[in-house]
Amino acid sequence: MASHEPALGAQTTENAAAAARPKRVRTGCLTCRERHLKCDEGLPECQNCRKSSRTCKRGVRLNFIDTQVKSPPITPPTQDWDITFQDESREIASEYRGGLGRYAPIPQEAEEVPDIKDEALYQFSSGVLNTPTLAPQQLPSLQQSLPAGDLESYSAVPQRRPDNSREQHIHSANNTDSTFTSQTIPPPPLPTYNDSKQTLTPPSEDRGPLDSPEELLFMQVFVEEVGLWMDSLDPYKHFSRLLPFNSLHEPMLLNAFLACGARHLALVNPAYHEDKALHYYDDATTRLLEALQNPNRNTVTCATTAVILNVYEIMSERPLQRMNHIAGARALIKECRWTARSSGVGAACFWINVGMELLSCIRFNWQVAWDPDLWGVDMDFSREIEYGREEGWTYRLMYIVAKIANFRSSLPRQAESTQHAEQVRLTNRFNEWNRLKDWIDSWNNNVPRTMHPMGYLQPHQTSSKSAFPEVWLIKRTTIVARLFYHTGMCLLAQTHPLLSTRSPDMHELQQSHAHDLCGIVAHVKDRGVASVAIRSLAIAAECLVSRREQEEVLDIFDRIQKETGWRTGFLHKELKEKWGWNNEDQYQQQQQQNIPAPMLPLQSYQFPPSNLPPVPPPPSLKQGPRQGIINPILRSADFSAPTHPYQSHYVAPLHLPPQPQYNQY
Numbered sequence: 001m002a003s004h005e006p007a008l009g010a011q012t013t014e015n016a017a018a019a020a021r022p023k024r025v026r027t028g029c030l031t032c033r034e035r036h037l038k039c040d041e042g043l044p045e046c047q048n049c050r051k052s053s054r055t056c057k058r059g060v061r062l063n064f065i066d067t068q069v070k071s072p073p074i075t076p077p078t079q080d081w082d083i084t085f086q087d088e089s090r091e092i093a094s095e096y097r098g099g100l101g102r103y104a105p106i107p108q109e110a111e112e113v114p115d116i117k118d119e120a121l122y123q124f125s126s127g128v129l130n131t132p133t134l135a136p137q138q139l140p141s142l143q144q145s146l147p148a149g150d151l152e153s154y155s156a157v158p159q160r161r162p163d164n165s166r167e168q169h170i171h172s173a174n175n176t177d178s179t180f181t182s183q184t185i186p187p188p189p190l191p192t193y194n195d196s197k198q199t200l201t202p203p204s205e206d207r208g209p210l211d212s213p214e215e216l217l218f219m220q221v222f223v224e225e226v227g228l229w230m231d232s233l234d235p236y237k238h239f240s241r242l243l244p245f246n247s248l249h250e251p252m253l254l255n256a257f258l259a260c261g262a263r264h265l266a267l268v269n270p271a272y273h274e275d276k277a278l279h280y281y282d283d284a285t286t287r288l289l290e291a292l293q294n295p296n297r298n299t300v301t302c303a304t305t306a307v308i309l310n311v312y313e314i315m316s317e318r319p320l321q322r323m324n325h326i327a328g329a330r331a332l333i334k335e336c337r338w339t340a341r342s343s344g345v346g347a348a349c350f351w352i353n354v355g356m357e358l359l360s361c362i363r364f365n366w367q368v369a370w371d372p373d374l375w376g377v378d379m380d381f382s383r384e385i386e387y388g389r390e391e392g393w394t395y396r397l398m399y400i401v402a403k404i405a406n407f408r409s410s411l412p413r414q415a416e417s418t419q420h421a422e423q424v425r426l427t428n429r430f431n432e433w434n435r436l437k438d439w440i441d442s443w444n445n446n447v448p449r450t451m452h453p454m455g456y457l458q459p460h461q462t463s464s465k466s467a468f469p470e471v472w473l474i475k476r477t478t479i480v481a482r483l484f485y486h487t488g489m490c491l492l493a494q495t496h497p498l499l500s501t502r503s504p505d506m507h508e509l510q511q512s513h514a515h516d517l518c519g520i521v522a523h524v525k526d527r528g529v530a531s532v533a534i535r536s537l538a539i540a541a542e543c544l545v546s547r548r549e550q551e552e553v554l555d556i557f558d559r560i561q562k563e564t565g566w567r568t569g570f571l572h573k574e575l576k577e578k579w580g581w582n583n584e585d586q587y588q589q590q591q592q593q594n595i596p597a598p599m600l601p602l603q604s605y606q607f608p609p610s611n612l613p614p615v616p617p618p619p620s621l622k623q624g625p626r627q628g629i630i631n632p633i634l635r636s637a638d639f640s641a642p643t644h645p646y647q648s649h650y651v652a653p654l655h656l657p658p659q660p661q662y663n664q665y
Contacts, residue, residue, distance in 0.1 A: 030057040207248050214276070215258055219244060222261035225564070228528040230311060230352050232480050235391050238348040243304065250301060252291065255284035256308040263315050267565030281312055285324060289649040299653050300345070303332035307349045314356060315565075328645035329353055330370070330637035335653070339376040340395055351395065358402055359535045361631055362487065367409045369634035372402040381446040393447050394481040400440050401488040407432060408495045409629060429497040440488050451478045467549045468519035479520065479529045483536040486517035490539050501543070514540035518549070522556055530564040538571050542578055550579055 028039025032048050039046045049056035093099035210216045227240030236242070247254035259280035266272045288305050291297045306329035313326060333353055338346040354370065361368050377399040407429075416422040455472035462470045473479045493510035494501050501510065517540040521533045534557070541553040553575070557568040576582060636643045639650060 031055065210248070215254075218258040218261035218265065218276075218280075220261070221265050222257050225264050225527070226260045226311065226315075229531050231348070232476050232528050232532070233351045233355060233391060233394060234348040235389065235477070236344075236348070238345050239308075239352075243345065252284055252287035252305050253301060253308070255280045255287065256305045256312070259284060260308060260312050260315065263312055264565055267315065267567075268562075277312070281309065284309060288325075289646065292646055292649045293651050295651050295654045297653060299332065299336055303329065303336050303338075304345060304349055306332050307353055310353070310356070325645075326633055327637040330357075330634050331639050331645050334638055339374075340399075341376040351398075354402075355398065355532075357631060357634060358398060358405065359532065360633075361402075361405045361409070362491070362535055362539065365409050366629050366631045367406045368402045369631040369637060372399050372406070375399060381442060388450065390448065390451050390475060390477045390481065393443070393451060394477050394484070397440075397443055397481050397484050397488070400436065400443060401484050401491075404436055404440075404488050404491050404495075407436060408491050411495065426497050433492065433495065433497055437492055440485065440492070444485060447481075450475065451481055453482075464523065466519075466522050467546065467552050468515055468522050470523045471516055471519040472523070473520065476526055476528050479524060479526060480532050482520055483517060483529065483532050486513040486520075487536040487539050489513040490517070490543065493543075510543045514543050515549075518544075518553060518556075522552065527564050530560055530566055534560060534566055534568060534571070538575070541575050544579075550575070550581075 028041050029046050029049060031054050032039035032046060035048070037048050039048060042050075045056040048054075090100060090103055093103065210219060223240045223244055227237075227244075230239040231237040231241075243253065244257060247257050259277050262272070262277035262280060263274065266274045266277055284305060288302060288309070291302050306325045309325040310329040313324065329349075330353060333349055336346060338350040340347075340350065342350055354375070357368060357370070360366065377395055379396055379399065381396075412425065416425055453471050454474050455470070457470040459467055459469055464470065471482075473482055490510055490513050493506045493513070496503075496506055499506050501507065517536055521537050524533065537553065537556065541550065544550050544553065554572055557571055560566060561568045636645075638644060639652070644650065
C-alpha cells in the first residue's frame, strides 16, 4: 500500500496544476483578447476592463449554420472579370468548440493532372523577347512629348563600330546585379509651365558602375566641375545628376562626358595632358557621325551628345580651330524642336546652347543667330511662376539681354544719306532703347524677393579689402540672373542713341551696375557661375576708371582661371589696352578725369518737326534683327540651309518628335 503512495501523490499534483492553468475562453471581450489577457466573461463589464477603466468591447458571435447566399440587387457585367473565391469558413470554425462539426464532410474528388499543352497561359512571341538595344524613351526626360504611336520609330540604333579597348567594360545582358535595368525610371517633377511627360530610357545594355579608375576619375571631374556650370540654368541638374547614369548604356554619350572631364583636368592640373581628352572626343565624334548616317537614329541622344561635345570645344585651347559641333548641336536641337517651352533634357540642352551663344555674342558684338522672339519665352510678368522656381525668371532675363545684344550689334556704322532719314533712325533707336530699359527695369521690379541680394555691404564694411561691395546671393540661378541683369544695364549705358557713355547719366548708370557686378564676382564662392562671370566681368571692367579697381579685376580673372581652368589671359591684354595702361600719359590723364563732362546731352538733340511723316513704330516682337553682324558660326546652323553642319554625314531622319505644345507659365 505504501508503494503506491508516491504515484498517487504525483497524480494529485498534476491534476492540481492542470486545474490551476487558465482555460481558454471563447466568449470573452475583445478588449482582453487585444491585451492577451484571460477574460472572466463578466457582464456587462469584465473584471479586467473594470479595473483598468477600459471599454469592454463585445464581439458578434459568428454563425456558421446559415450558409445561404442571396443574390445582389444589381449584377454588374462580369465577362471581363477573373475572380477566384477562397472559402476559409471551415478554418475559422475549427477554432471553436464543435464548430467544424456543423459542416458536412468535403467530398473527395480525384485530382486531375493538367496537360502541359493546355497550360499555355503566357505566350511570348519572339519579337517581344528581342528587346532593341535602344528603347523608345530616350534619356531622363529626353523625349519632349512622343505619342505612343511614334515610339517604335525610335527603337532602332545605328550600327556601332567595335571598340576592343573597352571590352572589359561591357556587361552581359544576363547580369542582374546592376541597379539600372530595363525598368522605367520616372523623371523629375515637371515645372508648372509645361505639362508634357517624359521618362528615362531603358538601358540598351545592362551595365554596372564604371570599373576603370581612369574613367571614374574623368566622370567625377565632369560631374563635380563641368556639369556644375552646365546645370546653372537647369533646376533638375540633368548633366550632373541624371545623364551620367544614361551614359553607362550609351558609349557615344559616355565618351563625350569623359572628354569634358579629361579636358577640365588638363586645364587645372599640368600633370594631365590633353591626349586622353582628345581620344574620348574623337571616339564620341566618330560614333556621332556614324549615327547621323542612320535615318532611324535616336535624334535626341545625338543632340545631347553634340551639346556636350560643343562644351568640350569651348574649353579647348584654340576654340576657333575646333568647331565641329557648335553649329551641329544647334541644328540637332532645332531638329528635335526644343524651345524655351520644352522640359527635361530638351530644356537643359536648349538653354545651355542658347546661353553659350549669348555670351559669345556679347563678347564679339554679334547678333544672336536664333531670333529670341522664336524661343517661345513667356514675357507676361503678371503670371507669377511657381514660388522658388527662379529659373523661369532667369530665362526671361536672358531673352531681354539677347534683345539688348541685338540692339547693340545693330548700331549703324555710318549716318544715313539724308538728315530726315538720320533723324527717323535716331528716333526709332531711342524708342527701342527706352523699351528695352523699361523691360529690364520691370523685370527687376517683378522678380521674387529670393532673386534680390540677401546681403549688401559697402567696401568699408568688409574685411576683405576689396574695392567693390560685397553682394550676397544665395541660389546659383539667382547669381546667374543678377550677372546677366547688371551686364544688360551696362550694355544699355554704352548704347544710348543720344547720350555718350561719358555723360553724367550714362556714366552713373554704368558705374553703379559695374561695381555691383564686380562685387558679386569678387565674393562669390560658387564655381558653377564661372562661365557667365567671366564674360559679365569683362563687360563691367571696361568702364572702371580707378587703378585699384582695375588691378583687382585682373586678380579676380587669375583666381577664376586657377580654380576653374577657364582661360582668361586674353582678357588681360584686351582690358589693359582699353584702360590705356600701355600709355602712361593717357593713364595720368584718365586719373585726372574720373568723371568726364557730357559730350552729347539730351537737350541738344532736335526731334523731327511735326510736318514730317509719322515715325514708323519700333520693330514688333515677331520681327528679327535686320542689321548688324549675325553670329557667323551659327548663321547656317540648320539642316534646311544649303551649307548645313555635318555635310558629308547627315541623313535626314525618317521620324521626328512631334511639335511640342506651348503651354503657359
